[in-house]
Amino acid sequence: MSRAAIRYWATRAAVGWLIILAAQIAWMSMADGDRPLRIAGIVATVVLGAAHATIMPQWRYRVHRWEISPAAVYTQSGWFKQEWRIAPISRIQTVDSQRGPLEQLFRLANVTVTTASAAGPIKVEGLDRDTARHLVGELTASAQATAGDAT
Amino acid sequence: MSVPEEAGWRRLSARMLVIHPFQEVVRAAPALIGLLFAGSSGGGGGHLWSLGAVAVVVLLGMLRWFTTTYRVTPEHVQVRKGLLHRKVVTVPRDRVRTVDVTSNILHRVFGLARVEVGTGRSDRKRGGELRLDALTAAEAAGLRVELLHRRDAGATASPVLSSASPGAAEFPGAAAAVGTGGEETELAVLRPSWIAFGPFTLSGLVAVGVIAGFVSRLASEGNVDLRKLGPVRHSWDWLGAQSPALAVATVVVVLALFVGLASTIGYLLAFWGFRLTRHTGGTLHVTRGLVTTRATTIEERRMRGVELSEPLLLRAVRGARVIAITTGLRVGQGAQRGGSMLLPPAPRAAAEAVARTVLRGAPEPSPVTAPLRSHGRAALRRRFTRALGVHALIVAIFFIPWEWSDLAAWPWLTAVAVLPLTAVIAADRYRGLGHAIASGHLVSRWGSLVRRRVALECDGVIGWTVERSFFQRRAGLVTLTATTAAGRQGYAVQDVELPEALRLATQGSPGLLDPFLVPAPGTAPGAVSAGPAPAAPLGQG
Missing domain, CATH: 2.30.29.30 (Pleckstrin-homology domain (PH domain)/Phosphotyrosine-binding domain (PTB))
Structure with missing residues (x-):
């Protein structure tokens, strides 16, 4: 594998998570009600996404x-x-x-x-x-x- | 009758010109009936347009007879078709693996049959298939012989192959004998007692679904209130008068009886007159069907193994069915498994006997009956953790809403109550697991709801895949899949220990894995090298 693959996998994962995040933010700004729950959702997405985008590429690189x-x-x-x-x-x-x-x-x-x-x-x-x-x-x-x- | 044109191009049967309008009208029947109603209420000329559309479709279909021609040359089978978009499908004759001859009721009235030629292609994209709808029954039989018993046929008269068929048409029965001079050995015929397995096939469930769908559509679109119909209202009232337990029991019994009856009828329709024969030309021939008859010919050279499958109900009455694993025939859905069915649901002993005969090349112990090695304790634990884990999840899904809001308690109580059932299934799934390499075949058995035992020729294995999920790695297990061009394309040995999986793969494809294996140091289970091998200059970490 080329080492660039790590950055490629990280970017690919980040793009996927950003789309989910964008959808969540759009949903929060458009409809109102139950704000804390939605903010918690967004935080969860950010944490999960960050973890996925940092751990997965390294892990993959070690396996591939x-x-x-x-x-x-x-x-x-x-x-x-x-x-x-x-x-x-x-x-x-x-x-x-x-x-x-x-x-x-x-x-x-x-x-x-x-x-x-x-x-x-x-x-x-x-x-x-x-x-x-x-x-x-x-x-x-x-x-x-x-x-x-x-x- | 075919009229030989330039260079042996033959036409479909002219009788299709009669059948085709019938077929189109039947296919358009719902629209036509709707038209009758709409025409009477709406008035106007709209329905004339629709009738015109049907006429155009019929006309186009009849044009197909004029545009479709086929020929068999010593090297190729060719079909020319299409009106505006002309297309020639050419298949080398040595790529022909199966020939499927089907006639539905209309075809049979006119003595016709549809011929489908299976090649080694694993994907079925539209348009590329070789299908002739339809030839006369005799022509179809002749074509089958021509295509699959070519070695014998070629030896007698290869240049005049294509003109041999019209001559043979006068003697439909003799066609097979004339073409090859070979003979058939009967391997199995339907015994009347097998029909008793019909109710246990559950094919009737489909019928129930279809009827339910039809009734609900009738009720919603036709504005029919079912409760106003006399018999329905009476039985509904009667059910309401009984205690809930009795009412449920009655519904279950009636439904079970109905499904059983429908399944038996389905069995009869699909497998009446079932006959499995072996031809000296090297083919297996399956004929079956009561109303729609179907004859499938499989070249034995292309067979890669057999699958013995036992759905739970069938297993309970010691029945099984046999499916061929062949390149060119993908295992499909439905009672006939896309034509690869070698034996309908029958007693297990009969199924084993047929599977054994079909794999005649294999010496003892036969892969069909050879003892299997069971999977270790880790696999047993994994069956239980998986089954109980899913079950716990379901209980939780019902339990949380009950705890937090006012959902009834009985869903999660029921879910807890059926826990023993889950445990039984897990244990049965473990009991089903087994594998072996017997007489040049990879044998794998798995499943509980449908238990399958697959014997796959090692020569037919194209490659190997080892899958290890996080949890499997912790348990030291892998799922080994042998990929193949036949049947389901890949056959798995579930949850087997890694060293055992590597042993199977090295025995199955000797030498293939060697460059990638390093001798296991001590007891380390991961025996696969990760570094670049000297043989692969490009390999890099």
């Missing part, structure tokens, strides 16, 4: 790993709920690389490897662009080298 060997792709992801995924290179169907607007801001990219199983896409998040490009190239090359219809 990826590796490719000549035979397989392996990733480790998640934070509270963690996931390890492994798929043989010979079963790869497509390799996509995506950059969302936020990811572009932090000069990051992610790579998604899909197999014939709808349950098994493998996503490598938070790579810097060059690494992502290399990874896609390497995976495509090794996937092409194997025969069969990969089901």
Whole structure:
């Protein structure tokens, strides 16, 4: 993972919480009544959001790993709920690389490897662009080298 | 009858020109009936427009006969369709995994059948499917043989394949034999005694729901006051006169009888004439249905395993059903499970026998009956904490409003009273958990309300996923999922200890995990390396 991923995850989480916060503030300013309860709600949102946006990225960064060997792709992801995924290179169907607007801001990219199983896409998040490009190239090359219809 | 055009393009049956208006009118029936009422009250020419719309739909549907053609070449199956937006769907023949032949009552009156060709695609986006609605029954049977028993057929006469079908049409029964020269072995047929399992399938609940929905719509839209109807009012009054307990008991019994009856009828409709056969050409063939007949052919090469499933009620009477795990057939909903049903609800012993025969490649011990390794004490604890935790939450939800406001006390009292039931379910869920690797198959069993035992061929496993929630990590457990292109796409072994999960995955896909595993130092359970492996120059922390 690129270290920029930490900032990316934090920003992504913060944006989500800010939307909730904005909705709460809008609601409080528009309708009146029961102010203390709503202020308590806003405080709770701020505390939870701050905790999430600071702890989650660090936790994720410690968990997230990826590796490719000549035979397989392996990733480790998640934070509270963690996931390890492994798929043989010979079963790869497509390799996509995506950059969302936020990811572009932090000069990051992610790579998604899909197999014939709808349950098994493998996503490598938070790579810097060059690494992502290399990874896609390497995976495509090794996937092409194997025969069969990969089901 | 098909008229061979240029290069073997064939048409659908011309009888569809007759059926199609029927179908459209039936489909438009609610609108037409509404039209009758609206026309009589509102007047005006509005209903003429609606009739015109129906006519246009019918016309467009009939045009479909002129625009749709198909052909089978030695390499491909192609369907051309569309009026303004012409489209050619081409599927390589070696990608054809299943052929599904369905005829509903109208089709049957005219001797037709709809053919659907299943390919390995796991997603069903609209428009890409290969569906021919409809061919004559004989053509459909011929096409099925052509598509799936191609090795035999190809050996006899591959260039004239497409012209073989019209000839065979005159002898529908002989079509299968002519095409392949193979023979069928019967694996299972519906026994009349199996119908006794009908009431325990609960498929009748759907019927009850549909009827309830229909009645409520009738009541609200038609402004019918149900209480004014004689029989309804009488029974309502009678119920009111009884004690509450008796009234509830009566309603429950009547409902149970009705659901049981409807489920039995559903069973008969879906599985009458059920027959499972194996063809020497390498396919399994399932025929069933009383009014709408359905015949599914599954290429055995594409089968990745079987699932033995026992819903709670069916389990109580020692029944089970068998579902095929096949690439190209996704496990669907409904009594027929999207066509992958290999055996309708039947005695467990019969289901096991069929599952065993279907997995004939597997030596003893058969994955269907092999003993399973149960999951440890931690899994047992987790079943109880989860079940009781959810239960406690529900009790709290009812308890807090009672404490703070004036909600009745009985909801939370009832919730507390059914606590033993939750404990029983938790214990049963634990008893259900089990896994093994037997004769090249990954076997997993789980569930209480629907207990499933899945035997998945290890060769069909595409990858592995290990999931560990925070609580699972504390208990040292993981959920191991084998992903596959067949059936449900992923089959899980729930709450198994990490070393055991890694053992299963390494046995299931030998060598796949090795580069990522480091020998466990001492007793540390986390045996997966986190650092960059020498084999992966790109891997980084």
